[in-house]
Amino acid sequence: MSLHSKKEQIQTLREQGFVVVPGLVSAGRCEELKQIAQRQLEEAAAPIEFEADLQYPGAPESRQAAGGHTVRRLLDAYARHPGFARWATAPEIRGWMELYFGEEPRLSRAHHNCMMTKHPAYGSLTGWHRDVRYWSFERDDLVSVWLALGSETVDNGALWMVPKSHSAAFTSDRFDQAKFFRSDLEENQEWIRTAVSPELKAGDVVFFHCNTLHSAGKNITDQVKFSLVYTYHGASNVPLPGTRSAAKPEVAF
Numbered sequence: 001m002s003l004h005s006k007k008e009q010i011q012t013l014r015e016q017g018f019v020v021v022p023g024l025v026s027a028g029r030c031e032e033l034k035q036i037a038q039r040q041l042e043e044a045a046a047p048i049e050f051e052a053d054l055q056y057p058g059a060p061e062s063r064q065a066a067g068g069h070t071v072r073r074l075l076d077a078y079a080r081h082p083g084f085a086r087w088a089t090a091p092e093i094r095g096w097m098e099l100y101f102g103e104e105p106r107l108s109r110a111h112h113n114c115m116m117t118k119h120p121a122y123g124s125l126t127g128w129h130r131d132v133r134y135w136s137f138e139r140d141d142l143v144s145v146w147l148a149l150g151s152e153t154v155d156n157g158a159l160w161m162v163p164k165s166h167s168a169a170f171t172s173d174r175f176d177q178a179k180f181f182r183s184d185l186e187e188n189q190e191w192i193r194t195a196v197s198p199e200l201k202a203g204d205v206v207f208f209h210c211n212t213l214h215s216a217g218k219n220i221t222d223q224v225k226f227s228l229v230y231t232y233h234g235a236s237n238v239p240l241p242g243t244r245s246a247a248k249p250e251v252a253f
Contacts, residue, residue: 001092003099009207010100013143017166017212024092025147025203034149034202036081037115037226040074047075049114057125070122074115077228078107078251084115088230089253093145096207100143101234109248110239111135111231112144118157118216118225125218128162128181128192131231132210136243142210142233148200149226157219159206160197166211181213 001024012019051070052063063069077084087093088107097105107113111131117123132140152158174188175181182188191213198206208214210231219225235252239245 001096006096006099009096013100013207013209016163018161018163018206018208018214020198020200021205021207022201023203024205025087027202029087030147030149030202033083033087033147033228034226036083037074037117037149037228038224040080040115041071041117041224044069044071045074045080049073049075051119051122056127066122070119071117072123073117075113076109076248077114077230078109080115084228087147087228088113089251093230093232094253097143097232101141101232101237104235104252105232106235107251107253108142108231108233108239108245109250110245111142112229113231114229116225116227116229118219118227120219120222120224123157123219123225126216128183128188128213128215129179130165130181130211130213133175133179134244135210136240136245137233137237138240139237140211141237142231144208144210144229144231146206146208147228148202148204148206149228150202150223152200152204152225152227154197154217155219156221156223156225157217158197158200158225160195160215160217161206161208162191162195162213165191165213166209 009019009021049072050063051072074080078088094105183192
């Protein structure tokens, strides 16, 4: 990727709150990562998060209910497998993040750092939210990197993004108690109506700002969708002591 291309992508991220970079990862590497994820999913290798634990719309009522052991995320992807770690700290990611933050990047192991799995039938709907709602850093300036390991469409629960929402100043009453953006408010609906869902192929990557409103639907296909997701920040933007954001050591690379 040329420096000019990176600068254009970063400008789009700054203006829109997200940018899609097509084909950043080869099909072969995506297949390798997907196979690792499939094996770990079959083994239910800890640490994992179940849909039933979160109780989002469409999730099983409990782990004892039908579909109760549907996995939502394979957690701590960085430590799960060297293949996942290599992508997290790849030179193309470091170069992109250095250019965006203007300093050395850090990988947060406390947020995202997971293989997202969206299952048919029991994969839940994720409401509109900003990721920063439960993150605690000196500045709200973090970027997440979402790698599609297969096709991602509206049918299998792809991301929806609200352009330019990262720079909007929303008052707290625009969100519910769980800090989801309230879709029952007309002033919020005006924003939601502008949302787009980029169709992704294996190897496509979405870079998005921590303040960008996004959501994801249910998977109505018959195949599990896999996405590898990491979050980065500049070295000077440290997590606040004693918070969840500081719960795991970060990765300098």
